[in-house]
Amino acid sequence: MRILLVEDDQALGEGIRTALKPEGYTVDWLQDGASALHALSHESFELVILDLGLPRMDGLQVLKHLRAAANPVPVLVLTARDATSDRIAGLDAGADDYLIKPFDVAELKARLRALLRRSFQRPQPALEYRGIRLDPASQRVEYQGQAINLPRKEFLLLHEMLIQPGRVLTRDKLQQALYGWDEEVESNALEVHVHHLRKKFFPELIRTVRGVGYLVDK
Numbered sequence: 001m002r003i004l005l006v007e008d009d010q011a012l013g014e015g016i017r018t019a020l021k022p023e024g025y026t027v028d029w030l031q032d033g034a035s036a037l038h039a040l041s042h043e044s045f046e047l048v049i050l051d052l053g054l055p056r057m058d059g060l061q062v063l064k065h066l067r068a069a070a071n072p073v074p075v076l077v078l079t080a081r082d083a084t085s086d087r088i089a090g091l092d093a094g095a096d097d098y099l100i101k102p103f104d105v106a107e108l109k110a111r112l113r114a115l116l117r118r119s120f121q122r123p124q125p126a127l128e129y130r131g132i133r134l135d136p137a138s139q140r141v142e143y144q145g146q147a148i149n150l151p152r153k154e155f156l157l158l159h160e161m162l163i164q165p166g167r168v169l170t171r172d173k174l175q176q177a178l179y180g181w182d183e184e185v186e187s188n189a190l191e192v193h194v195h196h197l198r199k200k201f202f203p204e205l206i207r208t209v210r211g212v213g214y215l216v217d218k
C-alpha cells in the first residue's frame, strides 16, 4: 500500500512516517506542493496525506490540479486548528476527509483505513491470466482454482505485472511500486520475489528482459 505524504513540518512528517511503517504502508514523503503534484502525475499511490500550508504551491492548489486531471486517488487533508474555511475549501476542492492538527496517530490510522476501505469498494476488476486469478479488492490469489498465499511484496509484484501483460516493466518502476523511494532494498530483492512467483505459478510467467526489467507475455 503506497501512500504519498506531503508535509513540510519535519517533526510531524517523521512522526507520521514512523507511525505508519509498522502498519505495512510504504510512505513516500515530500515537503512541497510542486514536487507532490509532479510525483502524483507520474506515479501511482493508493492514498495521499496532504498538508494545506506548503511551500512552492499550497495543498489546495495541488488538490485542485489533481482533480482537474481526473485523478481519483483518495486525499486526506491536514489543516491547522480553527481554520474552518480551509477545511471547507479542502472538501470543496475534492478532499475525501480531513484531520485537524494536532491529531492523535491512532485517529490518523483509523481515517486511513476507512478511506482505503471506501476506495477498494470502487469496482476493481479481478485480473485473470493463464489460470491465475488476482482479486485486488479481497487481496486473494488463486491458481487453477486453488488459493495461493502470497507475502505482501509478492502480491504487489504480481499485481503490477498482471495489470497490463505485454508491457516491459523496468526494475526501477517495480522497485518503487514495492518499496517506495527511501526504503533500503537489498540489490537482489526483486530477483528473489520473481523467483518465488515463478516457482509458485509457472516458470514462464515472468520473463527477464536483460538489462531492462521484466515482462509478462500477452
Ligand code: CA
Pocket: 007, 008, 009, 051, 052, 053, 054
Ligand atoms: Ca505546513
